[in-house]
Amino acid sequence: MTDTVRLMHYDPRWRQEFEQTRSGILHSCLGWVIDVQHIGSTAIGGMIARPVLDVVAAVRDDDDSQQAIAESSDMIEGLNFRRVTTPMWAAEAIVLCKPRSGDPTHRVFLTYLDSPFYRSSIAVRDALRSDRELSLRFEETKVTRWRQGAGEPQKYADDKSVFFAHLIEHHGG
Structure with missing residues (x-):
């Protein structure tokens, strides 16, 4: 794994990959x-992004949700993903990365439908997609x-989390 975060210009192939x-x-x-759902910067047309495709996958929020998440x-994991440590900001999700070794190209946040993480991920994505000025400011x-x-990974993540907290506060979630 690399020790620095890499950013690149938007790649239209990200949509097909999603x-x-x-x-x-x-x-x-x-x-x-x-x-x-496709979330994160790769889901925002034209945005400079870390080339990691972020996806939120949801199971029903019912009595079977724990079994559904485990299954x-x-x-x-059978699709060449590995389970990784879940960051605090995604507490109610299980995080899986692909490929099994090396730098991730895909991340799946597995949660239940309507969880706080699910709602805020979709709200932030939709706010960035619908408000070009906001997305440019974020970029x-x-x-x-x-x-x-x-490009230090923890510093990058910490700095982004402040911006995301502000977005969630103002755009729902």
Whole structure:
């Protein structure tokens, strides 16, 4: 794994890659996962992003949700993903990265439908997609903080989390 965060210009292939990932998750999870959404900067057209495709996959929020998450996690691991430590800001999700070794190219946040993480991820994505000025401000902040932190992963994550907390506070979640 690299010791620095890499950013790149938007790649239109990310949308197709999401569709393939979505299809694989829905197909392999045998009905346990009922919704898969593209989130993060790669889901925002034209935005400079870390080239890691972020996806939120959701199971029903019912009596079977714990079993659904356990079963789905095992099935997603079968798609060449590995389970990783869940960051505090995604507390109610299980995080799986692909490939199994090396720098991740995909991250799946497995949670239940309507969890706080699910709601805030979708709200932030939708706010950034619908408000070009907001997305440009976020991109500028992200790139500036990335440069100031010399691409150091924890500093980059901490700086972004402040901006996301502000977005969630103002755009729901």
